[in-house]
Amino acid sequence: DTAVSQTPKYLVTQMGNDKSIKCEQNLGHDTMYWYKQDSKKFLKIMFSYNNKELIINETVPNRFSPKSPDKAHLNLHINSLELGDSAVYFCASSQGNGPRGEQYFGPGTRLTVT
Amino acid sequence: AQSVAQPEDQVNVAEGNPLTVKCTYSVSGNPYLFWYVQYPNRGLQFLLKYITGDNLVKGSYGFEAEFNKSQTSFHLKKPSALVSDSALYFCAVRDGGSQGNLIFGKGTKLSVKP
Numbered sequence: 001d002t003a004v005s006q007t008p009k010y011l012v013t014q015m016g017n018d019k020s021i022k023c024e025q026n027l028g029h030d031t032m033y034w035y036k037q038d039s040k041k042f043l044k045i046m047f048s049y050n051n052k053e054l055i056i057n058e059t060v061p062n063r064f065s066p067k068s069p070d071k072a073h074l075n076l077h078i079n080s081l082e083l084g085d086s087a088v089y090f091c092a093s094s095q096g097n098g099p100r101g102e103q104y105f106g107p108g109t110r111l112t113v114t
Numbered sequence: 115a116q117s118v119a120q121p122e123d124q125v126n127v128a129e130g131n132p133l134t135v136k137c138t139y140s141v142s143g144n145p146y147l148f149w150y151v152q153y154p155n156r157g158l159q160f161l162l163k164y165i166t167g168d169n170l171v172k173g174s175y176g177f178e179a180e181f182n183k184s185q186t187s188f189h190l191k192k193p194s195a196l197v198s199d200s201a202l203y204f205c206a207v208r209d210g211g212s213q214g215n216l217i218f219g220k221g222t223k224l225s226v227k228p
Binding site for chain 2: 045
């Protein structure tokens, strides 16, 4: 059984388009995250939701909008895609948003903007 | 502000030899420390964590890590490396005294040769 799943796995699109990435977890966790991994493998948090409430919103362009319809899902919508948005986007989940809990990551979505 | 450093971009080890992947951290409160592994084209997998207690923490796949408060280090170790251990390893830290994010190091590529 897949614990944290993301769709699509690969996404190739042109500049200016709008796209969405979906994430689902079946671990019963109440906190979910979006991370961006750049071409140098540097990993940085973008957003975090706890019980469908936004709790972390790092310095991310407002073209990126997360949405959590329920505790098991966290989607990422990106408007007006730019070349610099090309990266691998990882969804993750944890039980609670405290510092002790480990996070479980999805397989990633490789976004390529041309 | 919290930070984590992985001083080596790559570590090369012969199969059967012991391995060490280095990590140092900086936090203002108590550190909560994690190691994750990323295999090619996969998401991150949790290996182990230090919250409190024994300085030697045992994790998945025979890995262990030693917490050293005076040196602010949390090095990952394994007594006998396997070719299948070849992957990208990330150290991460979270400040127990705040609601700060999980901060990742830049990653260390481990290459185990037969």
